[in-house]
Amino acid sequence: MKDLTNSHIDRKNVLNNNAAVKEIYDQLGFTGIFFENKYRYTLNQVAKFYEVDVRTIKRLLEDNGEELKTSGYELFTGAKLKLFKEVVSQQRDIDVPLLIQDDENEVVGVKSNKISVFNFKALLNIGMLLQTSEKAKEVRAFMLNVVIDVLNKKLGGSTKFINQREEEFVPAAIREISYRKEFTNAIDLYITNNKFKYGQLTDKIYKSIFKENAKEYRKVLDLKSKESVRATMYSEVLDLISSYENGFAEFLKDQFEQNQRQFTLSEAHEIFSNFEKLTNKIYEPLREKARSLMASRDMAFRDALHEKLKDYVSTVSPEDFDKFLGEKSQALEERLKENIDVFKRLKDR
Structure with missing residues (x-):
């Protein structure tokens, strides 16, 4: 199980997973003060929830202030504090005591001029940072279990084909077939007969884009022999592969027309190296993006580390979580039904 206390990326990925956060809130049952469309918790509430001293939470704020601000921690002052006090004064829920104290242990509504306030994500963030609280340890384990449960509910227990749930996958897959x-065709026409030519040149493209050949990629994702490599790739990666294949096909054709002869496989490797050098700066931004998306998403969704891309692993955005797990995400079968007209048009061409 992941150690959330040691990994900022893992903590951020939990908080960016809105579907999981909603489920955690529903199951945790710790009702906050509803203020400005979010549930809020004061410093004292957070300390009591995790069964630690207020000073412990303050030390976390000192050491991890920027991270906690990003996740939703705020210091209320002035007009915002006044509005918050008014909301608190109206509370009658036993889960939200009327006597909520501020950072200086003053009762809200008396002398306080500032209050540390956490939204639900910041509350969870505290739990992922606290190492001295048994309650925080329990909450961390609970959070990770919920994340796994949400994935299982959406994906039926397998994350291999989570890439197919996004809206752009089907169009990208259709484009890829054409460019493939x-x-x-170019390999058939311009390279002499060799049963290894398709696989080796495809691997050249894969290694150029994400530093792995097909065999290495299969191992990382633990794909079975009959499971398609490209069926597991994200739309951005498929589009870049299509661009490489289309570009190299044209480049190979130009080389053939200049030399008026077919090339051996070893010569084709050299031609690809020249193509790669010529297009390096063109593809560089897209290649960097593809590497980061693949490495980060596979770590978050599939718990799969591409060792050669480990430096590209970063947090997965809330938009990405929604794209693959949110309301707009769909299984491939549903996508195909929606795109049946597209397939009919392709068939009629």
């Missing part, structure tokens, strides 16, 4: 045909 251009690539294989």
Whole structure:
């Protein structure tokens, strides 16, 4: 199980997973003060929840202030504090005591001129940072279990094909089929017969984009022999592969027309190296993006580390979590039903 206390990326990925955070809130049952469309918790409430001294939470704020601000911690003062006090004064829920104290242990509504306030994500963030609280340890384990449960509910227990749930996957897959045909046709026409030519040149593209050949990629994702490599790739990666294949097909054709002869496989490798050098700066931004998306998403969604891309691992955005796990995400079968007209048009061409 992941150690959330040691990994900022893992903490951020939990908080960015809105579907999981909602489920955690529903199951945790710790009702906050509803203020400005969010549930809020004061410093004292947070300390009591995690069964630690207020000073412990203050030390976390000192050491991890920026992270906690990003997740939703605020210091209320002035007009905002006044409005918050008014909301607190109206509370009658036993889970939200009327006597909520501020940072200096003053009762809210008396002398306080500032109050540390946490939204639900910041409350969870505190739990992921606290190492001296048994309650925090329990909450961390609970959070990770909920994250796994949410994935299982959405994906039926397998994350191999989570890439297919986003809206852009089907169009990207359709485009890839067309450009793949251009690539294989060029190999047929301009490279002498060799049963290894398709696989080796495809691997050259894979290694150029994400530093792994097909065999290495299969191992990382633990794919079975009959499971398609490209069926597991994200739309951005598929589009970049299509661009490489289409570009190399044209480049190979130009080389053939200049030399008026087919090339051996070893010569084709050299031609690809020249193509790679010529297009390096063109593809660099897209390649960097593809590496980061693949490495980060596979770590978050599939718990799979691409060792050669480990320096590209970063947090997965809330938009990405919603894209693959949110309301707009769909299983491939549902996507295909929506795109049936597209397939019919392709068939009629």
